[in-house]
Each structure stands twice: as structure tokens, then as C-alpha cells.
Amino acid sequence: MKRKLKKWEKQPCVHSVPKNDLGVTQMQSSRGNRQMSTADHGKVLSRAIAPIQQLLRSECKKVN
Incomplete structure (x- = not known):
């Protein structure tokens, strides 16, 4: 009996990219963006x- 494959062992779909390539850099950049100061965020x-x-x-002026 074949053992069930875990999620990450299944065949990679067309859209998936190697984790160590794009996924990590995207994660890091989004994490960096999140660390923006609140002042910048407000701007x-x-x-x-x-x-x-x-x-x-x-639009309101047109209606009234």
C-alpha cells in the first residue's frame, strides 16, 4: 500500500515556485513592508x- 503523500510532497502545480527562490524573498519583503512606521503608513x-x-x-454634490 502506498503511503499518502504529504502536502508539500505532492506534485508541484504549474504556479508554484521553489520555496527557496521566490517564496522566501516575497515573504521577507512583505515582512519588511509591515515594519513601516505608523506615520508612514498613515501618509x-x-x-x-x-x-x-x-x-x-x-458625487454627493451632484445628487444634492
């Missing part, structure tokens, strides 16, 4: 939100 968020708020304001 980035406000930069992203500002255009949306402007859009909402202009």
Missing part, C-alpha cells in the same frame, strides 16, 4: 484615500 493611507474622498464629495 500612504491618506494618499490612497484622498482621491476617493474627492470623488465621493463631487
